[in-house]
Amino acid sequence: MFLTHLALTNFRNYAQLELDLESGVTVVQGGNACGKTSLLEAIFYLATSRSTHAGSDRELIRWGASDDPLPHARVQADIVKHGDTHTQLEILLMPAEEKQNGHNGRKTNGRVSKRIKVNGSPKRAIDLLGELTAVLFLPEDLNLVFGSPSDRRRYLDITLSQIDSRYGRALSRYNQVVDQRNFLLREFRERAYNHAELAVWDRQLVEHGTYLTARRAETIDRYNVIVSDIHARLTAQSESLQLIYQPSVEFNGSLQPSGVKEHRIAVISQRFGQQIAALRDRELAAATTLVGPHRDEIRFLITRNHDEMPIDATTYASRGQGRTVALSLKLAEVALMRGETGEDPVLLLDDVMSELDIDRRAALAQVVIESPQAIITTTDLDEFSSAFLDRSRVWSVCGGQIEKL
Secondary structure (H helix, E strand, C coil), rough: EEEEEEEEEEECEHHHHEECCCCCCEEEEECCCCCCCHHHHHHHCCCCCCCCCCCHHHHHHHHHHHHHHHHHHHEEEEEEECCCCEEEEEEEEEEEEEEECCCCCCCEECEEEEEEEEEEECCHHHHHCCCCCCECHHHHHHHHHHHHHHHHHHHHHHHHHHHHHHHHHHHHHHHHHHHHHHHHHHHHHCCCCHHHHHHHHHHHHHHHHHHHHHHHHHHHHHHHHHHHHHHHHHHHCECCCCEEEEEECCCCCCCCCCCCCCHHHHHHHHHHHHHHHHHHHHHHHHHCCCCCCCCEEEEEEEEEEECCCCCEEEHHHHHHHHHHHHHHHHHHHHHHHHHHHHHCCCCEECCCCCCCCCCHHHHHHHHHCCCEEEEECCCCCHHHHHHHHEEEEEEEEEEEEEEEC
């Protein structure tokens, strides 16, 4: 999979951008707030329909665009898949409503509508997933290691939604069911408990949550096959890394990386239902759903050479170790997506070298240079070797304008 052209209109600090892209590595150099991260964000937005930094889609519309007759933002890209299949993706953000400001007679924007098109045809956000696969590393991805369990669940959800449309649909429905079920549990504080009413949501919770649990377990198994080699390369063979999946739904045995099989689904479904029944009184008292994928955890165990016991990275890793764990995870994600889809995702790395030592920079550069298509940003080109830069295209970005160096 290759991104061949990117067009931005009023996206972040880009008023207008038309950019032709090629395979291989592109290095984008620029100062802070020049648009480096926004460039990567735009590409990832097309892949996931989610912003990496904005609290709402409205924040993606360039500030100065509010004075335009029809303020909007557009992100558009041309991609090539399977060698010869051309696809155009587009996301258009426009005010969904306007409110009259009686004080000065001008209009102020209300909500923002998101219109998605694939090859010119309107699509839902869920239908966009998988059209463009991308792996993004940001400095704040240290939260994957040192942040909350929800950060790790969110990461896995975004990854799996790009490669498995069934997972994306199950996740969306599961989250709706949890919200509705929690609302009902809160209502039972004010009125009589109705078993039949809750049982409707129990069945849906188990149905959708079972698939999420099984797919996550299978994926962590696959990650472990891939990530051990990558982490060893990044640490000059001095450390090994293992991911541990701790599902809220307890089930016997592990799911092997041979696909989600119906009998495995059945085992998890049965255990899920049993745990819901066992926790009924506690859930009624707490007025919240106490078991399910929304309470899963993922741990990272680092073993140094000659150490007998691994350390839990979330609690004991140094900042440098944490960054290497996050990088290993992202690079393993590339291989995971390749294995699932038959296509290499676009690799997007934002200011990735700044906190790595010389040896880890060299190891990472070797992995990146092997990528079919990678875009990496930096404030300082000296973070890269001359040999790496010779094999890359180098661009400069300033004030929303990009030019080749």
